[in-house]
Amino acid sequence: MIDENIDESHPRYHSLMMRKKIADAGEKGMLAQSAMIAHGRGEAFDYLLGEQTIPSAMDATREMAARLVNAQKPVLSLNGNSIALAGPDFLKIASQLGCPVEINIFYRTPERMGALLANLKLAKSNLGLDVEILGGMPDARIPNLEGPRGSCHQDGIFSADVVLVPLEDGDRCKALRDMGKEVLVVDLNPLSRSAKFATVTAVDEVTRVAKNLIQLISERPQSTNYNNEKGLQDALNHIVNTMSTQNNQ
Amino acid sequence: MIDENIDESHPRYHSLMMRKKIADAGEKGMLAQSAMIAHGRGEAFDYLLGEQTIPSAMDATREMAARLVNAQKPVLSLNGNSIALAGPDFLKIASQLGCPVEINIFYRTPERMGALLANLKLAKSNLGLDVEILGGMPDARIPNLEGPRGSCHQDGIFSADVVLVPLEDGDRCKALRDMGKEVLVVDLNPLSRSAKFATVTAVDEVTRVAKNLIQLISERPQSTNYNNEKGLQDALNHIVNTMSTQNNQ
Numbered sequence: 360m361i362d363e364n365i366d367e368s369h370p371r372y373h374s375l376m377m378r379k380k381i382a383d384a385g386e387k388g389m390l391a392q393s394a395m396i397a398h399g400r401g402e403a404f405d406y407l408l409g410e411q412t413i414p415s416a417m418d419a420t421r422e423m424a425a426r427l428v429n430a431q432k433p434v435l436s437l438n439g440n441s442i443a444l445a446g447p448d449f450l451k452i453a454s455q456l457g458c459p460v461e462i463n464i465f466y467r468t469p470e471r472m473g474a475l476l477a478n479l480k481l482a483k484s485n486l487g488l489d490v491e492i493l494g495g496m497p498d499a500r501i502p503n504l505e506g507p508r509g510s511c512h513q514d515g516i517f518s519a520d521v522v523l524v525p526l527e528d529g530d531r532c533k534a535l536r537d538m539g540k541e542v543l544v545v546d547l548n549p550l551s552r553s554a555k556f557a558t559v560t561a562v563d564e565v566t567r568v569a570k571n572l573i574q575l576i577s578e579r580p581q582s583t584n585y586n587n588e589k590g591l592q593d594a595l596n597h598i599v600n601t602m603s604t605q606n607n608q
Numbered sequence: 609m610i611d612e613n614i615d616e617s618h619p620r621y622h623s624l625m626m627r628k629k630i631a632d633a634g635e636k637g638m639l640a641q642s643a644m645i646a647h648g649r650g651e652a653f654d655y656l657l658g659e660q661t662i663p664s665a666m667d668a669t670r671e672m673a674a675r676l677v678n679a680q681k682p683v684l685s686l687n688g689n690s691i692a693l694a695g696p697d698f699l700k701i702a703s704q705l706g707c708p709v710e711i712n713i714f715y716r717t718p719e720r721m722g723a724l725l726a727n728l729k730l731a732k733s734n735l736g737l738d739v740e741i742l743g744g745m746p747d748a749r750i751p752n753l754e755g756p757r758g759s760c761h762q763d764g765i766f767s768a769d770v771v772l773v774p775l776e777d778g779d780r781c782k783a784l785r786d787m788g789k790e791v792l793v794v795d796l797n798p799l800s801r802s803a804k805f806a807t808v809t810a811v812d813e814v815t816r817v818a819k820n821l822i823q824l825i826s827e828r829p830q831s832t833n834y835n836n837e838k839g840l841q842d843a844l845n846h847i848v849n850t851m852s853t854q855n856n857q
Contacts, residue, residue: 382641392631395641399648403797406649548652550851595851602799602848 374402374410377444377566384443388474391466394439397526404547405564407598412571415593416563423523423543423559423568424575425582427456430521430541434493435460441525441565442475447482448569452523453490455576461515462494465528467507504534525565532556549594559585562594623651623659626693626815633692637723640715643688646775653796654813656847661820664842665812672772672792672808672817673824674831676705679770679790683742684709690774690814691724696731697818701772702739704825710764711743714777716756753783774814781805798843808834811843 369375381398384390412420427433435449437460442449453460462475472495479492497510499517508531511517522535525545529552535542536556544557545568554560561568618624630647633639661669676682684702686695686709702709711724721744728741746759748766757780760766771784774794778801784791785805793806794817803809810817 378642378645381645385641385644392634392644393627395634395644396627396630396648396651399645399650400652400655401648402645403649403652599848599851602844602851 371410373566374405377564378402380443381440384439384478387478388470389443389478390439391464391471393466398440401526401547401564404598407601408547408562408594409597409601410564412563412567413594413597415590415597416561416568417571419559419561419585419587419590420563420568420571421575421580422583422585423561424572424578425580426521426541426543426559427452427458427523427572428576428579429582430456430458430519432519433458433521433523434515434519436463436516436522436524436527437461437479437494438464438526439471439475442479445525445566445569446479447486448566448573449525450479450483450486450488450490452569452572452576454488455573459491459493459512459515461512462492463508463511463516463531465508467510501531501534501538503537504531509534525568527553527557529553529556549591549598554591557587560587560591562591620659622815623654626813627651629692630689633688633727636727637719638692638727639688640713640720642715647689650775650796650813653798653847656850657796657811657843658846658850659813661812661816662843662846664839664846665810665817666820668808668810668834668836668839669812669817669820670824670829671832671834672810673821673827674829675770675790675792675808676701676707676772676821677825677828678831679705679707679768681768682707682770682772683764683768685712685765685771685773685776686710686728686743687713687775688720688724691728694774694815694818695728696735697815697822699728699732699735699737699739701818701821701825703737704822708740708742708761708764710761711741712757712760712765712780714757714780716759750780750783750787752786753780758783774817776802776806778802778805798840798847803840806836809836809840811840 385395433456435453437449476495483490493512493515497512499511499513501509501511521541523543527544532542532553533556541558544553544560545565546554546560549562634644682705684698686698725744732739742761742764746761748760748762750758750760770790772792776793781791781802782805790807793802793809794814795803795809798811
Protein backbone atom coordinates (compact mmCIF):
# COMPACT_ATOMS: atom_id res chain seq x y z
CA MET A 360 0.00 0.00 0.00
CA ILE A 361 2.87 2.33 0.83
CA ASP A 362 5.35 3.16 -1.89
CA GLU A 363 8.25 0.70 -1.63
CA ASN A 364 10.71 3.13 -3.17
CA ILE A 365 11.02 5.89 -0.64
CA ASP A 366 14.15 7.88 -1.41
CA GLU A 367 16.48 8.19 1.59
CA SER A 368 17.02 11.84 0.70
CA HIS A 369 13.32 12.60 1.24
CA PRO A 370 13.12 15.11 4.10
CA ARG A 371 10.51 12.94 5.82
CA TYR A 372 12.21 9.60 5.03
CA HIS A 373 12.17 8.35 8.62
CA SER A 374 8.50 9.23 9.10
CA LEU A 375 7.56 7.53 5.82
CA MET A 376 9.51 4.40 6.80
CA MET A 377 7.66 4.28 10.14
CA ARG A 378 4.37 4.55 8.27
CA LYS A 379 5.44 1.67 6.04
CA LYS A 380 6.33 -0.48 9.06
CA ILE A 381 2.88 0.13 10.53
CA ALA A 382 1.10 -0.61 7.23
CA ASP A 383 3.14 -3.81 6.77
CA ALA A 384 2.38 -4.94 10.33
CA GLY A 385 -1.30 -4.24 9.66
CA GLU A 386 -1.21 -6.52 6.65
CA LYS A 387 0.45 -9.24 8.74
CA GLY A 388 -2.48 -9.17 11.20
CA MET A 389 -0.40 -7.68 14.04
CA LEU A 390 -2.56 -4.57 14.47
CA ALA A 391 -6.17 -3.49 14.93
CA GLN A 392 -7.44 -0.93 12.41
CA SER A 393 -7.50 1.56 15.25
CA ALA A 394 -3.74 1.08 15.66
CA MET A 395 -3.18 2.60 12.24
CA ILE A 396 -5.40 5.53 13.12
CA ALA A 397 -3.45 5.97 16.37
CA HIS A 398 -0.21 6.00 14.39
CA GLY A 399 -1.58 8.81 12.24
CA ARG A 400 -2.42 10.88 15.31
CA GLY A 401 1.14 10.37 16.49
CA GLU A 402 2.47 11.42 13.08
CA ALA A 403 0.61 14.72 13.32
CA PHE A 404 2.04 15.52 16.73
CA ASP A 405 5.54 14.47 15.65
CA TYR A 406 5.24 16.77 12.67
CA LEU A 407 4.44 19.60 15.08
CA LEU A 408 7.48 18.65 17.20
CA GLY A 409 9.66 18.88 14.09
CA GLU A 410 10.20 15.09 14.02
CA GLN A 411 13.08 15.41 16.49
CA THR A 412 13.92 14.59 20.10
CA ILE A 413 13.58 17.90 21.90
CA PRO A 414 15.85 18.50 24.94
CA SER A 415 13.09 17.96 27.53
CA ALA A 416 12.21 14.63 25.88
CA MET A 417 15.85 13.58 26.13
CA ASP A 418 15.79 14.54 29.84
CA ALA A 419 12.65 12.41 30.30
CA THR A 420 14.30 9.49 28.48
CA ARG A 421 17.40 9.76 30.70
CA GLU A 422 15.14 9.70 33.75
CA MET A 423 13.39 6.61 32.38
CA ALA A 424 16.76 4.91 31.86
CA ALA A 425 17.73 5.74 35.46
CA ARG A 426 14.50 4.35 36.89
CA LEU A 427 14.68 1.19 34.81
CA VAL A 428 18.32 0.58 35.82
CA ASN A 429 17.50 1.11 39.52
CA ALA A 430 14.24 -0.86 39.54
CA GLN A 431 13.87 -4.04 41.60
CA LYS A 432 11.65 -5.67 38.98
CA PRO A 433 11.28 -3.69 35.76
CA VAL A 434 9.19 -4.87 32.83
CA LEU A 435 8.58 -3.54 29.29
CA SER A 436 4.88 -3.66 28.36
CA LEU A 437 4.61 -3.69 24.55
CA ASN A 438 1.56 -3.15 22.37
CA GLY A 439 1.23 -3.85 18.64
CA ASN A 440 2.55 -0.50 17.43
CA SER A 441 5.59 -0.64 19.75
CA ILE A 442 6.46 -4.08 18.42
CA ALA A 443 5.86 -3.09 14.79
CA LEU A 444 8.00 0.02 15.09
CA ALA A 445 10.73 -0.93 17.55
CA GLY A 446 10.35 -4.57 18.64
CA PRO A 447 14.04 -5.49 18.19
CA ASP A 448 15.22 -2.39 20.08
CA PHE A 449 12.91 -3.17 23.02
CA LEU A 450 14.34 -6.70 23.11
CA LYS A 451 17.83 -5.16 23.31
CA ILE A 452 16.68 -2.92 26.18
CA ALA A 453 15.15 -5.89 28.04
CA SER A 454 18.42 -7.77 27.55
CA GLN A 455 20.43 -4.82 28.94
CA LEU A 456 18.12 -4.72 31.98
CA GLY A 457 17.75 -8.50 32.35
CA CYS A 458 13.96 -8.10 32.48
CA PRO A 459 11.02 -9.61 30.57
CA VAL A 460 8.90 -7.97 27.91
CA GLU A 461 5.13 -8.51 28.15
CA ILE A 462 2.80 -8.13 25.18
CA ASN A 463 -0.39 -6.39 26.22
CA ILE A 464 -2.81 -5.17 23.57
CA PHE A 465 -6.03 -3.20 23.75
CA TYR A 466 -8.07 -5.24 21.24
CA ARG A 467 -6.92 -8.73 22.18
CA THR A 468 -7.64 -11.58 19.78
CA PRO A 469 -5.83 -14.93 19.67
CA GLU A 470 -4.80 -14.24 16.05
CA ARG A 471 -3.27 -10.86 16.82
CA MET A 472 -1.49 -12.12 19.95
CA GLY A 473 -0.15 -15.04 17.91
CA ALA A 474 1.16 -12.74 15.18
CA LEU A 475 2.84 -10.44 17.72
CA LEU A 476 4.41 -13.29 19.71
CA ALA A 477 5.73 -14.86 16.49
CA ASN A 478 7.15 -11.52 15.36
CA LEU A 479 8.98 -10.90 18.66
CA LYS A 480 10.26 -14.47 18.91
CA LEU A 481 11.69 -14.25 15.40
CA ALA A 482 13.36 -10.93 16.24
CA LYS A 483 14.79 -12.43 19.45
CA SER A 484 16.17 -15.39 17.56
CA ASN A 485 17.69 -13.13 14.88
CA LEU A 486 19.38 -11.03 17.57
CA GLY A 487 20.51 -14.08 19.55
CA LEU A 488 19.21 -12.56 22.80
CA ASP A 489 17.98 -14.32 25.92
CA VAL A 490 14.82 -12.36 26.84
CA GLU A 491 11.64 -13.74 28.39
CA ILE A 492 8.57 -12.86 26.28
CA LEU A 493 5.33 -12.83 28.30
CA GLY A 494 1.76 -12.12 27.28
CA GLY A 495 0.53 -15.37 25.79
CA MET A 496 -0.80 -16.93 29.01
CA PRO A 497 -1.98 -14.16 31.35
CA ASP A 498 -2.68 -15.38 34.91
CA ALA A 499 -3.41 -12.13 36.79
CA ARG A 500 -5.50 -8.98 36.40
CA ILE A 501 -4.84 -5.27 36.75
CA PRO A 502 -7.47 -4.12 39.30
CA ASN A 503 -10.27 -1.80 38.10
CA LEU A 504 -9.64 -2.42 34.42
CA GLU A 505 -12.39 -4.35 32.66
CA GLY A 506 -12.06 -6.64 29.67
CA PRO A 507 -9.05 -8.32 28.06
CA ARG A 508 -6.78 -5.31 28.39
CA GLY A 509 -6.75 -5.90 32.19
CA SER A 510 -5.11 -9.31 31.71
CA CYS A 511 -1.45 -9.58 32.65
CA HIS A 512 1.20 -11.97 33.96
CA GLN A 513 1.79 -12.42 37.68
CA ASP A 514 5.55 -12.61 37.03
CA GLY A 515 5.49 -9.66 34.65
CA ILE A 516 3.42 -6.49 34.86
CA PHE A 517 1.47 -7.54 37.96
CA SER A 518 4.48 -7.72 40.26
CA ALA A 519 6.71 -5.12 38.56
CA ASP A 520 7.72 -1.94 40.39
CA VAL A 521 8.63 0.00 37.24
CA VAL A 522 6.77 -0.48 33.94
CA LEU A 523 7.79 1.05 30.62
CA VAL A 524 4.59 1.31 28.57
CA PRO A 525 5.16 3.10 25.28
CA LEU A 526 1.94 4.23 23.52
CA GLU A 527 -0.31 3.35 26.47
CA ASP A 528 -4.01 4.13 26.79
CA GLY A 529 -5.00 6.51 29.56
CA ASP A 530 -7.17 4.15 31.62
CA ARG A 531 -4.51 1.48 31.77
CA CYS A 532 -1.81 3.99 32.63
CA LYS A 533 -3.93 5.24 35.53
CA ALA A 534 -4.75 1.70 36.72
CA LEU A 535 -1.03 0.84 36.81
CA ARG A 536 -0.29 4.02 38.78
CA ASP A 537 -3.11 3.11 41.19
CA MET A 538 -1.28 -0.19 41.82
CA GLY A 539 1.63 1.89 43.13
CA LYS A 540 3.93 1.31 40.17
CA GLU A 541 6.19 3.81 38.48
CA VAL A 542 4.82 4.11 34.94
CA LEU A 543 7.11 5.34 32.15
CA VAL A 544 5.21 6.42 29.04
CA VAL A 545 6.17 7.43 25.50
CA ASP A 546 3.47 9.62 23.96
CA LEU A 547 3.68 12.24 21.22
CA ASN A 548 0.60 14.06 22.52
CA PRO A 549 1.57 16.08 25.60
CA LEU A 550 -2.13 16.69 26.32
CA SER A 551 -3.11 13.00 26.44
CA ARG A 552 -4.39 11.39 29.64
CA SER A 553 -1.52 8.86 29.56
CA ALA A 554 1.01 11.66 29.30
CA LYS A 555 -0.51 13.33 32.35
CA PHE A 556 -0.98 10.17 34.49
CA ALA A 557 2.54 8.80 33.91
CA THR A 558 5.42 9.06 36.41
CA VAL A 559 7.70 10.07 33.52
CA THR A 560 6.53 10.87 29.98
CA ALA A 561 8.84 11.22 26.99
CA VAL A 562 6.99 13.36 24.43
CA ASP A 563 8.82 11.75 21.57
CA GLU A 564 8.52 9.17 18.81
CA VAL A 565 8.90 5.59 20.04
CA THR A 566 11.73 4.50 17.74
CA ARG A 567 13.81 7.53 18.71
CA VAL A 568 13.15 6.85 22.39
CA ALA A 569 14.14 3.18 22.05
CA LYS A 570 17.45 4.10 20.38
CA ASN A 571 18.13 6.74 23.04
CA LEU A 572 17.28 4.32 25.87
CA ILE A 573 19.80 1.77 24.59
CA GLN A 574 22.52 4.42 24.79
CA LEU A 575 21.40 5.96 28.09
CA ILE A 576 20.91 2.64 29.94
CA SER A 577 24.52 1.78 29.12
CA GLU A 578 25.56 4.99 30.93
CA ARG A 579 23.61 3.90 34.07
CA PRO A 580 22.38 7.39 35.02
CA GLN A 581 21.06 8.32 38.51
CA SER A 582 17.36 9.05 38.95
CA THR A 583 16.24 12.51 40.08
CA ASN A 584 13.20 14.13 41.63
CA TYR A 585 11.63 14.35 38.17
CA ASN A 586 8.87 16.89 37.51
CA ASN A 587 6.70 15.35 34.78
CA GLU A 588 4.34 18.31 34.54
CA LYS A 589 7.25 20.59 33.71
CA GLY A 590 8.38 18.22 30.95
CA LEU A 591 4.92 18.16 29.39
CA GLN A 592 4.65 21.91 29.56
CA ASP A 593 7.99 22.29 27.81
CA ALA A 594 6.85 19.98 24.97
CA LEU A 595 3.62 21.93 24.59
CA ASN A 596 5.55 25.21 24.53
CA HIS A 597 7.77 23.76 21.80
CA ILE A 598 4.76 22.79 19.65
CA VAL A 599 3.03 26.13 20.16
CA ASN A 600 6.22 28.01 19.30
CA THR A 601 6.76 25.91 16.17
CA MET A 602 3.23 26.60 14.97
CA SER A 603 3.47 30.30 15.79
CA THR A 604 6.72 30.56 13.86
CA GLN A 605 5.35 28.75 10.82
CA ASN A 606 2.34 30.99 11.09
CA ASN A 607 4.49 34.08 10.63
CA GLN A 608 6.47 32.75 7.68
CA MET B 609 -12.05 -3.68 15.81
CA ILE B 610 -13.67 -0.52 17.13
CA ASP B 611 -16.10 -0.84 20.01
CA GLU B 612 -19.61 -1.19 18.59
CA ASN B 613 -21.24 0.29 21.66
CA ILE B 614 -20.14 3.89 21.71
CA ASP B 615 -22.42 5.85 24.03
CA GLU B 616 -23.96 8.91 22.39
CA SER B 617 -23.26 10.86 25.55
CA HIS B 618 -19.49 10.34 25.14
CA PRO B 619 -17.93 13.79 24.70
CA ARG B 620 -16.08 12.55 21.62
CA TYR B 621 -19.00 10.51 20.20
CA HIS B 622 -18.85 12.06 16.73
CA SER B 623 -15.08 11.58 16.46
CA LEU B 624 -15.37 7.95 17.59
CA MET B 625 -18.15 7.30 15.05
CA MET B 626 -15.97 8.74 12.27
CA ARG B 627 -13.16 6.44 13.38
CA LYS B 628 -15.54 3.49 13.22
CA LYS B 629 -16.67 4.44 9.70
CA ILE B 630 -13.05 4.50 8.55
CA ALA B 631 -12.23 1.17 10.22
CA ASP B 632 -15.35 -0.43 8.70
CA ALA B 633 -14.49 0.91 5.24
CA GLY B 634 -10.98 -0.47 5.67
CA GLU B 635 -12.38 -3.90 6.37
CA LYS B 636 -14.57 -3.67 3.26
CA GLY B 637 -11.48 -3.09 1.09
CA MET B 638 -12.37 0.53 0.31
CA LEU B 639 -9.17 2.02 1.76
CA ALA B 640 -5.41 1.68 1.64
CA GLN B 641 -3.71 1.18 5.02
CA SER B 642 -2.28 4.67 4.61
CA ALA B 643 -5.84 6.03 4.51
CA MET B 644 -6.33 4.97 8.11
CA ILE B 645 -3.07 6.62 9.09
CA ALA B 646 -4.19 9.79 7.29
CA HIS B 647 -7.45 9.70 9.22
CA GLY B 648 -5.51 9.59 12.47
CA ARG B 649 -3.49 12.65 11.48
CA GLY B 650 -6.76 14.44 10.79
CA GLU B 651 -8.12 13.36 14.18
CA ALA B 652 -5.16 14.95 15.94
CA PHE B 653 -5.64 18.28 14.17
CA ASP B 654 -9.41 18.18 14.75
CA TYR B 655 -8.74 17.59 18.43
CA LEU B 656 -6.59 20.73 18.44
CA LEU B 657 -9.39 22.65 16.68
CA GLY B 658 -11.80 21.56 19.41
CA GLU B 659 -13.72 19.26 17.01
CA GLN B 660 -15.82 22.18 15.83
CA THR B 661 -16.31 24.36 12.74
CA ILE B 662 -14.50 27.58 13.59
CA PRO B 663 -15.87 30.84 12.07
CA SER B 664 -13.11 31.17 9.44
CA ALA B 665 -13.81 27.57 8.30
CA MET B 666 -17.49 28.43 7.92
CA ASP B 667 -16.48 31.48 5.85
CA ALA B 668 -14.31 29.24 3.64
CA THR B 669 -17.17 26.77 3.24
CA ARG B 670 -19.57 29.58 2.25
CA GLU B 671 -17.01 30.70 -0.34
CA MET B 672 -16.77 27.13 -1.66
CA ALA B 673 -20.56 26.95 -1.95
CA ALA B 674 -20.59 30.23 -3.89
CA ARG B 675 -17.89 29.08 -6.30
CA LEU B 676 -19.56 25.71 -6.86
CA VAL B 677 -22.94 27.36 -7.52
CA ASN B 678 -21.41 29.85 -9.97
CA ALA B 679 -19.14 27.37 -11.76
CA GLN B 680 -19.63 26.51 -15.44
CA LYS B 681 -18.62 22.90 -14.91
CA PRO B 682 -18.07 21.90 -11.30
CA VAL B 683 -17.07 18.40 -10.21
CA LEU B 684 -16.60 16.70 -6.85
CA SER B 685 -13.41 14.61 -6.74
CA LEU B 686 -13.79 11.97 -4.03
CA ASN B 687 -11.16 9.72 -2.50
CA GLY B 688 -11.71 6.69 -0.27
CA ASN B 689 -11.89 8.54 3.03
CA SER B 690 -14.35 11.14 1.66
CA ILE B 691 -16.62 8.35 0.46
CA ALA B 692 -16.29 6.35 3.69
CA LEU B 693 -17.06 9.38 5.84
CA ALA B 694 -19.50 11.41 3.79
CA GLY B 695 -20.32 9.64 0.50
CA PRO B 696 -24.12 10.15 0.75
CA ASP B 697 -23.74 13.85 1.59
CA PHE B 698 -21.45 14.41 -1.39
CA LEU B 699 -24.03 12.73 -3.62
CA LYS B 700 -26.63 15.18 -2.27
CA ILE B 701 -24.30 18.10 -3.02
CA ALA B 702 -23.68 16.82 -6.57
CA SER B 703 -27.44 16.52 -7.02
CA GLN B 704 -27.96 20.11 -5.80
CA LEU B 705 -25.32 21.31 -8.26
CA GLY B 706 -26.32 18.98 -11.12
CA CYS B 707 -22.69 17.89 -11.46
CA PRO B 708 -20.85 14.54 -11.48
CA VAL B 709 -18.74 13.04 -8.75
CA GLU B 710 -15.47 11.42 -9.78
CA ILE B 711 -13.67 8.83 -7.70
CA ASN B 712 -9.94 9.43 -7.75
CA ILE B 713 -7.70 7.57 -5.35
CA PHE B 714 -4.00 7.76 -4.61
CA TYR B 715 -3.29 4.01 -4.44
CA ARG B 716 -5.48 2.79 -7.27
CA THR B 717 -6.24 -0.92 -7.51
CA PRO B 718 -9.16 -2.48 -9.41
CA GLU B 719 -10.44 -4.04 -6.16
CA ARG B 720 -10.47 -0.76 -4.25
CA MET B 721 -12.06 1.17 -7.14
CA GLY B 722 -14.69 -1.55 -7.41
CA ALA B 723 -15.47 -1.40 -3.69
CA LEU B 724 -15.77 2.41 -3.78
CA LEU B 725 -17.94 2.46 -6.93
CA ALA B 726 -20.23 -0.18 -5.43
CA ASN B 727 -20.49 1.77 -2.16
CA LEU B 728 -21.40 5.05 -3.91
CA LYS B 729 -23.85 3.38 -6.30
CA LEU B 730 -25.65 1.75 -3.39
CA ALA B 731 -25.81 5.08 -1.54
CA LYS B 732 -27.15 6.77 -4.70
CA SER B 733 -29.82 4.13 -5.10
CA ASN B 734 -30.81 4.38 -1.42
CA LEU B 735 -31.13 8.16 -1.75
CA GLY B 736 -32.99 7.94 -5.08
CA LEU B 737 -30.71 10.57 -6.62
CA ASP B 738 -29.71 11.04 -10.26
CA VAL B 739 -25.96 11.72 -10.06
CA GLU B 740 -23.30 10.65 -12.55
CA ILE B 741 -20.50 8.67 -10.86
CA LEU B 742 -17.21 8.80 -12.77
CA GLY B 743 -13.82 7.25 -12.02
CA GLY B 744 -14.14 3.69 -13.28
CA MET B 745 -12.98 4.29 -16.86
CA PRO B 746 -10.51 7.21 -16.89
CA ASP B 747 -9.73 8.52 -20.40
CA ALA B 748 -7.57 11.58 -19.69
CA ARG B 749 -4.55 12.58 -17.63
CA ILE B 750 -3.74 15.45 -15.30
CA PRO B 751 -0.50 16.90 -16.76
CA ASN B 752 2.71 16.54 -14.72
CA LEU B 753 1.31 13.94 -12.36
CA GLU B 754 2.85 10.50 -12.73
CA GLY B 755 1.20 7.16 -12.07
CA PRO B 756 -2.41 6.14 -11.58
CA ARG B 757 -3.33 9.16 -9.48
CA GLY B 758 -2.96 11.30 -12.63
CA SER B 759 -5.80 9.38 -14.35
CA CYS B 760 -9.10 11.22 -14.71
CA HIS B 761 -12.19 11.55 -16.89
CA GLN B 762 -12.29 13.96 -19.85
CA ASP B 763 -15.91 14.80 -18.98
CA GLY B 764 -15.15 15.13 -15.28
CA ILE B 765 -12.06 16.53 -13.59
CA PHE B 766 -10.15 17.16 -16.83
CA SER B 767 -12.62 19.71 -18.22
CA ALA B 768 -13.98 21.11 -14.93
CA ASP B 769 -13.43 24.75 -14.00
CA VAL B 770 -14.07 24.28 -10.27
CA VAL B 771 -13.07 21.07 -8.43
CA LEU B 772 -13.98 20.26 -4.85
CA VAL B 773 -11.28 17.87 -3.63
CA PRO B 774 -11.67 17.06 0.06
CA LEU B 775 -8.61 15.42 1.66
CA GLU B 776 -6.39 15.93 -1.39
CA ASP B 777 -2.67 15.26 -1.63
CA GLY B 778 -0.43 18.26 -2.20
CA ASP B 779 1.02 17.28 -5.58
CA ARG B 780 -2.38 16.65 -7.11
CA CYS B 781 -3.78 19.85 -5.69
CA LYS B 782 -0.91 21.80 -7.26
CA ALA B 783 -1.26 19.97 -10.61
CA LEU B 784 -4.97 20.89 -10.74
CA ARG B 785 -4.17 24.53 -9.94
CA ASP B 786 -1.53 24.47 -12.71
CA MET B 787 -4.31 23.43 -15.13
CA GLY B 788 -6.01 26.75 -14.31
CA LYS B 789 -8.79 25.28 -12.20
CA GLU B 790 -10.21 26.64 -8.97
CA VAL B 791 -9.43 23.98 -6.37
CA LEU B 792 -11.52 23.79 -3.19
CA VAL B 793 -9.89 21.71 -0.46
CA VAL B 794 -10.99 20.39 2.93
CA ASP B 795 -7.95 19.77 5.14
CA LEU B 796 -7.62 19.73 8.93
CA ASN B 797 -3.92 20.61 8.77
CA PRO B 798 -3.57 24.33 8.00
CA LEU B 799 0.16 23.81 7.36
CA SER B 800 -0.27 21.13 4.68
CA ARG B 801 0.81 21.70 1.09
CA SER B 802 -2.76 21.09 -0.15
CA ALA B 803 -4.09 23.70 2.26
CA LYS B 804 -1.58 26.22 0.92
CA PHE B 805 -1.96 25.40 -2.80
CA ALA B 806 -5.78 25.48 -2.81
CA THR B 807 -7.92 28.37 -4.05
CA VAL B 808 -10.11 27.99 -0.97
CA THR B 809 -9.33 25.72 2.01
CA ALA B 810 -11.79 24.83 4.75
CA VAL B 811 -9.72 23.82 7.79
CA ASP B 812 -12.46 21.57 9.07
CA GLU B 813 -13.58 17.96 9.31
CA VAL B 814 -15.02 16.60 6.07
CA THR B 815 -18.41 15.44 7.42
CA ARG B 816 -19.04 18.83 9.03
CA VAL B 817 -18.08 20.58 5.78
CA ALA B 818 -20.39 18.36 3.71
CA LYS B 819 -23.35 19.10 6.02
CA ASN B 820 -22.58 22.82 5.93
CA LEU B 821 -22.23 22.80 2.13
CA ILE B 822 -25.68 21.25 1.70
CA GLN B 823 -27.17 24.12 3.70
CA LEU B 824 -25.03 26.89 2.16
CA ILE B 825 -25.51 25.79 -1.47
CA SER B 826 -29.27 26.04 -0.94
CA GLU B 827 -28.75 29.71 0.02
CA ARG B 828 -26.86 30.37 -3.28
CA PRO B 829 -24.29 32.78 -1.81
CA GLN B 830 -22.18 35.18 -3.92
CA SER B 831 -18.45 34.57 -4.28
CA THR B 832 -15.98 37.13 -2.95
CA ASN B 833 -12.35 38.06 -3.44
CA TYR B 834 -11.40 35.32 -0.96
CA ASN B 835 -8.03 35.48 0.86
CA ASN B 836 -7.05 31.86 1.52
CA GLU B 837 -3.84 32.73 3.34
CA LYS B 838 -5.81 34.75 5.88
CA GLY B 839 -8.18 31.81 6.48
CA LEU B 840 -5.26 29.44 7.08
CA GLN B 841 -3.61 31.90 9.44
CA ASP B 842 -6.83 32.21 11.42
CA ALA B 843 -7.07 28.42 11.80
CA LEU B 844 -3.45 28.22 12.93
CA ASN B 845 -4.05 31.01 15.44
CA HIS B 846 -7.03 29.10 16.78
CA ILE B 847 -4.97 25.92 17.27
CA VAL B 848 -2.07 27.77 18.88
CA ASN B 849 -4.44 29.61 21.24
CA THR B 850 -6.19 26.36 22.20
CA MET B 851 -2.89 24.69 23.03
CA SER B 852 -1.61 27.71 24.93
CA THR B 853 -4.79 27.79 27.02
CA GLN B 854 -4.63 24.07 27.79
CA ASN B 855 -1.00 24.59 28.66
CA ASN B 856 -1.93 27.07 31.38
CA GLN B 857 -4.68 25.00 32.96
